[in-house]
Amino acid sequence: MELQWPLILFTTLLAWSCGLFGAQAAAALKGEAEKAQVPALACSVILLAASGIAVFFHLQHWERIFNGFGHITSGITQELIFIVALVVVMVVYFADLRRNGAPGKAVAWCAVVFSAVLVLVAGHSYMMPSRPAWDTFLGPLSLLGAALGAGPATFELIASLKGGTADPDGAGDRLVLWGSVANAALVAVYVAAMAAAGSAFTSVGYSFDPTHPTEALASAAAYGPFASGTAPFSVGAIVCAVAALAVAAAFRKKPRAAVFAVVAALAVASALLLRVAFYLCGGDVFMLY
Amino acid sequence: MTQYAIVTDLNKCVGCLACSVACKAMNGVPIGNFWNKTLRIGPNPKYEGAQFPDVEMYFLTVQCQHCEDPECVKVCPTQASHKLDDGTVQIDKSKCIGCQFCVMSCPYGVRYLNEDERVVEKCTLCEQRVAQDELPACVAQCGGFARWFGDLDEGIETFRGPYGKQLGELVGDGCDYPVKPFSDSDVHTLPNVGNNPSFRYILRDRTWQGEE
Numbered sequence: 001m002e003l004q005w006p007l008i009l010f011t012t013l014l015a016w017s018c019g020l021f022g023a024q025a026a027a028a029l030k031g032e033a034e035k036a037q038v039p040a041l042a043c044s045v046i047l048l049a050a051s052g053i054a055v056f057f058h059l060q061h062w063e064r065i066f067n068g069f070g071h072i073t074s075g076i077t078q079e080l081i082f083i084v085a086l087v088v089v090m091v092v093y094f095a096d097l098r099r100n101g102a103p104g105k106a107v108a109w110c111a112v113v114f115s116a117v118l119v120l121v122a123g124h125s126y127m128m129p130s131r132p133a134w135d136t137f138l139g140p141l142s143l144l145g146a147a148l149g150a151g152p153a154t155f156e157l158i159a160s161l162k163g164g165t166a167d168p169d170g171a172g173d174r175l176v177l178w179g180s181v182a183n184a185a186l187v188a189v190y191v192a193a194m195a196a197a198g199s200a201f202t203s204v205g206y207s208f209d210p211t212h213p214t215e216a217l218a219s220a221a222a223y224g225p226f227a228s229g230t231a232p233f234s235v236g237a238i239v240c241a242v243a244a245l246a247v248a249a250a251f252r253k254k255p256r257a258a259v260f261a262v263v264a265a266l267a268v269a270s271a272l273l274l275r276v277a278f279y280l281c282g283g284d285v286f287m288l289y
Numbered sequence: 290m291t292q293y294a295i296v297t298d299l300n301k302c303v304g305c306l307a308c309s310v311a312c313k314a315m316n317g318v319p320i321g322n323f324w325n326k327t328l329r330i331g332p333n334p335k336y337e338g339a340q341f342p343d344v345e346m347y348f349l350t351v352q353c354q355h356c357e358d359p360e361c362v363k364v365c366p367t368q369a370s371h372k373l374d375d376g377t378v379q380i381d382k383s384k385c386i387g388c389q390f391c392v393m394s395c396p397y398g399v400r401y402l403n404e405d406e407r408v409v410e411k412c413t414l415c416e417q418r419v420a421q422d423e424l425p426a427c428v429a430q431c432g433g434f435a436r437w438f439g440d441l442d443e444g445i446e447t448f449r450g451p452y453g454k455q456l457g458e459l460v461g462d463g464c465d466y467p468v469k470p471f472s473d474s475d476v477h478t479l480p481n482v483g484n485n486p487s488f489r490y491i492l493r494d495r496t497w498q499g500e501e
Contacts, residue, residue, distance in 0.1 A: 001393070060387020060407035067367035067384055076366035076388055129482035130360060130396035202480045204498035205333035206346075210306060211326065282393070286480050286499070288328055289351050289398040 001131075001282045006058035008275040013051035014122050015143050016268060018115035019151020020044040021090065023175060025111035026152075028103050030171040033159035037097055040158045045090060048083070075125025082118040089114050119147045126278075132200035133193075133223060133281040142190040142274060149183030149244055149267030152176045157260035176263060177252060180245040183267055187241040187274055191234050194225045194281045202286050209288070223283035233277040240270035292357060292376030292441040293414055294487035295428060296448050296456065296476075297350050298468060300494075301435035304329060304348035308427035308436065312352075315415060315426035322401050324412040325352040325427050330498050345495045350427070350436070353378060353399045353412035354479055354486030361391035361400065370409075376441070376487065379416065382408045396482050414438075424449065434467060441487050445476070469493065477501055 021044040027033045056062045071077050089110050096103040103111070123140025152175040159172065201220035209215060221227060225234035244266035251259040304327055312318060312325040331346025355377045361370045362378060369384035370391050380391075385408035392400040392409055400411045415425035419438075423429065428436040429451055437456045439448030446457030452467070459468045477490045477497045490497075 004389075058388065060389075060402065061385065064367065064384065064386045067369075067386060069366075071366055071368045073363045074366040074390070075364060076390060080366075125364075125390070126393075128360060128364070128394045129484070130394050202499040204330050206331055208329040209326070210304075210329070211309075211323065284398050285396045285482055286351075286398065289326060 001279055001284075003276060003279045004058060006054045006056075008272065008279070009054035010051045010058070011122055011143060012146065012268065012271045012275055013047050013054060015119050015147040015271060016150045016154070017044045017047035017051060018086070018119045019147030019149070019179075020047065020154045021086075021151070022112045022115035022147065023152040023155040023172070023179075025093070025103065025108040025115070026175060027155060027159070027172050028108045029105065029112075031102075032170055032172055033155070033162075034102060035162040036155065036159035037102070038094075039162060040155050041090065041094055041097065043154065043158065048087070048090075052083075075121070078121050079118070079125060082114070082121050086114045086118050115147070115151075116144065119144050130284045131282045132197035132285055133225075133283070134278070136190075136193050136197070138186070138190045138193045139278070142186045143271075145183040145186030145241075146267065146271035146274070148179035149241065150264050150271065152179045153244075153248070153260045153264035153267060157257055157264055160257040160260060173252070176260065177245075177248045180241075180248040180263060180267065183270065184238075184241040184245045187237050187270055190274070191225045191238060191277070194234075194277070197281070198224050200285060201283065202288075204288065207288055218287045220283075220287070223281050223287070225277050225281050227280075230277050230280040233273045233280065237270045237274035237277060240266045240273060244270065290376070290442055291374065292355075292487050293419065294355060294376070294439070294441040294489065295352075295414070295425065296437045296439075296445045296489045296491065298435045298437075298471075299347045299349065299490050299492040300469065301433045301467075302327075302348045302350065303433040303435075305432040307430045307432040308350055311426040311430035312412070315418075316413070318410075319403060319405070322403075322410070323352075324399070324410070325350060326399075327351075333496070333498060335496075347492060347495055349490070351397060351399065351479070352427070352488075353395075353414070354397060354484075354488045355412075355414055357485035357487055358483065360394040360396070360482075360484050364390040364394045366390070375419075377414045377416065378411075379413060380409060380411065382406065382410075385409055396484060397479055397486075424451065441489075445489055 024040040093103045120140045123143035126134050156172050198220045244263045248263045306327050328349045330349050332344035335343045359378045367384045369381045387407050403410045428438045437448035437450040448456045471491050475493045478486045480500045
């Protein structure tokens, strides 16, 4: 199907925001990088707001958005509910930071859990039996991978800039490495899953649409992640995720702002490319119409 | 319960596109969009390795299947897409936010965004005509007398077509019977991915292409 850029940006920025918020909460639980807490929270709020602005460009009648809470089986309704819940957690987190200089343990755990759940809920919205390449839980997990790849690296970047931890054995640095491992693995596995989904498309042999007489025959192969138009994005997503992992691993003993910036940028690029491939692979099961 | 649907006898469909044209004229469907489209399936070999003239084909009319468990209704955040008591799936345009998740969730690609109204549209099964005990335009105008409309829960033998009679009354051998006998194995649906499409297609003596 055609690319839905507002949704591509929405999901990527949402995952980034949640990854950053979850990483800063994890750091708070370990008592690390206290100076970075407020700027990191500001960044995650900005990213969340940017994702919200992006998604408004997708809606044709955004003025009716509050109807969006109306139907609980809808992924959009579920996303809205969890976004509101996450914003509430962010407000409480901020209040704790202002009052005590650090969030309470329960609030920090809520930040980690709600961040992860929101990413999974946002990814789950796209799980539809009508689109074989999308109908796997590896889709939401790949979004969680993006959060794990970009979020901790962004937090460590902010911490480095604020003169925080540069300890290669610190929990934050380990999270950057293992987050990159998870992201690279989930990107690769999801691309493989999209390739395997090709057999689920309906095949009717030859067909012809009199209203589009010059259109080529529908082909399941065209919806594969390694089809000619899609391969640059699928392969690019894997390459960026693996490159982020390589940088995180190679400079593990010399963590500094530039390294974290590169890791975060590569993880975000990987997420964007994977989302593009996701739409290009998203043919419906009855692909003739 | 009621589940309105259309049965199409594909052995009778001649691919005249009258249903597609009638639908556009009746419902003001924008240029380039269709609520009801006629596809040609084939020619495909009758058996593996067969060459012309051992090939077969049929025409397939595709529109909203007014599914029993419609995914489009499940994913709609505003309940703009909803199922009526008569089993049809309708869109309340005043509630639609144009998120197009229903378009994505439809296995048959029969929904589209109306660029002027910025809301999603699709076949309504001529709700306005059915309410007046008339047939949907695509059934009433069927050039091959291939389409029948009725309540699936009552059985497809009770479906009515442009003859003004029920399908069951017209099934038989010989030239007095416009509809030839068919068995349950001749009745097909479009691919079902859990949405349980309501529309039925009768195809005899030919291979139904694609999954059900």
